[in-house]
Amino acid sequence: MKAAVYYENGGPEVLKYEEIPDPTCHPKGVIIRVEAIAIEGGDTLNRWRGPLMTNPHVVGYQAAGEIIEVGEQVTNVKVGQKVATVNNWGSHAALRSVPARNCWPIPEGFDVRKAAAIPVTFGTAHDCLFEFGRMKKGETVLVQAGASGVGVAAIQLAKRAGAGLILATASSDERLEKLKRLGLDHGINYTRDDVVKEVKRLTDNKGVDVVVDSVGGSTLQGSINALAYRGRVSMVGAAGREPMVVDVGSMMGGNRSLSGVFLGAEIGTDRVHDNIQQLIEDAARGELEVVIDREFPLSEAAAAHAYIESRQAVGRVVMVP
Incomplete structure (x- = not known):
């Protein structure tokens, strides 16, 4: 072959x-x-x-x-x-x-x-938001690397679940504009703007409840700093190809949490297997793009x-x- x-x-x-x-x-x-x-x-x-x-x-x-x-x-x-x-x-x-x-x-x-x-991309986004991020209707969400496969999936899944505000980062205004039809409320161009400052500005200085971070590296500390009180970060990748160095002490004052997410560790379980099948069927019906x-x-x-x-x-x- x-x-x-x-x-x-x-x-x-x-x-x-x-x-x-x-x-x-x-x-x-x-x-x-x-x-x-x-x-x-x-x-x-x-x-x-x-x-x-x-x-x-x-x-x-x-x-x-x-x-x-x-x-x-x-x-x-x-x-x-x-x-x-x-x-x-x-x-x-x-x-x-x-x-x-x-x-x-x-x-x-x-x-x-x-x-x-669908399996890895949407399955990972779903776990980041709900299984580990524990997102609830009305909460605010930040998706790092919103134009990535996981990012595109996370924006849609958060929107479908009733997120109150969905923010995402990307490397250009053009890429961010393409995400709006999928449910993005506000895009942040990380090549131009300070992500944490923009998140705080867009949330009246409260921060976000859930972050999906597939970038890691120095971006991960920004994800933590962008959290609201009791906010949660789901760290799911190292697309930035930088060492994972964070100040865990920065999570204490706001009772924040950080979870590592790896779909492969549970892909053989009934929970994940059935969830992926459901996501495929949802997409086939046109409920997800x-x-x-x-x-x-x-x-x-x-x-x-x-x-x-x-x-x-x-x-x-x-x-x-």
């Missing part, structure tokens, strides 16, 4: 489009013929510095397509079914081997490209990764084998 592979960590240029052996099917797994690959921020981080679990390594969490083989112990899905899938690696390829538990049936007629982008910024052929994986890292995209970047 064809795949985007690399032999060493580095920038997008390490990705090569090559022929590699087809994957084998585990007794509890399936093989899918990949029709769409949704590139996650974690995919670019793994390419940059993550362990190479195979040689050559095929990176990637999310892909969707048609099941062409099922293991002898599999009963929940069948050959010919279209599914969205998640695994620790292996999405950047024409074929993919995944545990059957990591498959979610795609409703008939729903765009496979959009389905590919999966924003696809650009589509690349898998053969141009290096260009696709470079485009993501240029911070121009709004939503997800998708590749097609």
Whole structure:
């Protein structure tokens, strides 16, 4: 099969489009013929510095397509079914081997490209807001990196849950403007404005109740400083590629809290599995929008990764084998 592979960590240029052996099917797994690959921020981080679990390594969490083989112990899905899938690696390829538990049936007629982008992206945003952020109707929310896949999902989910005010950051006014139709109330251009000062100004100096922070690094301290009394930060990534250094003492006076969120730790649970399936079905009914910024052929994986890292995209970047 064809795949985007690399032999060493580095920038997008390490990705090569090559022929590699087809994957084998585990007794509890399936093989899918990949029709769409949704590139996650974690995919670019793994390419940059993550362990190479195979040689050559095929990176990637999310892909969707048609099941062409099922293991002898599999009963929940069948050959010919279209599914969205998640695994620790292996999405950047024409074929993919995944545990059957990591498959979610795609409703008939729903765009496979959009389905590919839902499990990690929307599942993570949902956990950040509700499971760990404990967001309630009427509360204020700040989404760091609002134009990212998780950011776009978080804005919509917060709006649907009745957030009183939704703020988000992005690197340009143009990107922020595109988020308003999804439920954004006020955008903050972090390249020009002081995020904490803007949050305080927009909330009458109260701060926000919940922050979804996929950036980390120095941004994380700003997220804490932007909190209201008893505010909560859900820290879910290191897109900023900086060390995580925060003053935990800054949380004490306002009884604030900081939670690390990693969907993968609970993706095998009934709670998360069922929630992801519900999110896919909600999107298929048009209740949530999966924003696809650009589509690349898998053969141009290096260009696709470079485009993501240029911070121009709004939503997800998708590749097609």
